[in-house]
Amino acid sequence: MRPFLAVVCYFFFWQVSLAQITMETVRAEEGGMELYATNTGNVPYTVLIDYTELTNLNSIGSSGIVVARPGKSKVLTLKRVTESQSTNLRYTYSFIKGDYSRRSKEETVYLIPLPEGTVATGIRMTHIENRLQPKEENTDYVGVSFRFGLPTEVVAPRKGVVSEISMDKYSDKNNLDFDRGENFIELFHDDGSLTKIMVLSPGSEKVKLGQVVFPGDVIAESAGESYNSGLHVRLANMKPVKDGTTKLKYEMLPMKFVSKEGVSDVAEIQELVVVHPDEVVTAEMSKKEKKTYEAGN
Known part of the structure; x- marks a missing residue:
């Protein structure tokens, strides 16, 4: 190995969110509520929901952290706990790029x-x-x-x-x-x-x-x-x-x-x-992508 002069490399990271994530609440059947997210970006974002008021509602399949896919999608269902009681929901949310769940x-x-x-x-x-x-x-x-x-x-x-x-x-x-x-x-x-x-x-x-x-x-x-x-x-x-x-x-x-x-x-x-070994290049390809790659090599 040739002589090498070590030089320290510095790393600084800052968060930039290009997508605009908006949330919408819709009344569901039997008194529950559904939360929809609209993601204007081209990749998923992780969204953290902070409930400031959650009355007579329980979330199904989530503890408040959800994923907003590109476009509009339902991200959370809240079910009414007691049928005879009213429900209320208030929340704030934050988001960053990427999918925590995968x-x-x-x-x-x-x-x-x-x-x-x-x-x-x-x-x-x-x-x-x-x-x-x-x-x-x-x-x-x-x-x-x-x-x-x-x-x-x-x-x-x-x-x-x-x-x-x-x-x-x-x-x-x-x-x-x-x-x-x-x-x-x-x-x-x-x-x-x-x-x-x-x-x-x-x-x-x-x-x-x-x-x-x-x-x-x-x-x-x-x-x-x-x-x-x-x-x-x-x-x-x-x-x-x-x-x-x-x-x-x-x-x-x-x-x-x-x-x-x-x-x-x-x-x-x-x-x-x-x-650039083929096994590394193709490791994350779908079957169709891999077939196209192999046909061109």
Whole structure:
């Protein structure tokens, strides 16, 4: 392995909700109530309902956390408890992108989001709080960075729906450790999680919102020339979870990547050769998608 100078990578995450989620209450049969959600986005959102008044009503199949699919859908049924008594309902709600309820059937393996044959250095990222010299190091998992030598294409690391694109940030700064205005493309996956692919060249996106992409599909061009660490791409995978009784947050999920050297969670700095094995590329495809892929190869 060639000599390598370790450079710390910082990660900062902020929540952006592009969809407008609205809730509607409808009187149901036998005195109950039904809640409908309208989601103007192209992927599901997790919605947390906080009841400020719930009189003579019980929810069926939910504890107040529901999923709003794209479009309009019924998300909750409230049944009247005592027929002779009146009912009343007041609530507030919050929401974030992603589906808390979905689970992956098998362990997911990611492609390193670069063309096959690229030599990249994988680095486990550290939380930006550590840059502020805290008394204790924040060891929370926040994603992985891959460094490489020459400008290149960036590809999708796994199958997903393009759920957000932010590619209009131009930086005139140099010697950066971190830039809050990083360009990114976000993918929504069948397991309900989201992967954000960051540090992309402005205006270089090759995909559009709502598009389904597959592992290895080109999504943008690389960037990072203005960073101390040079050209690199960062990835973070996250999923909605309940934080206490009245809040939602994202839980950062560890990722495993395939390379010529094997499958690794990049716990240590590693030099890796990018490969795109068919079994990883097709792992999340439907039977129809897999058949189309195999016919073209």
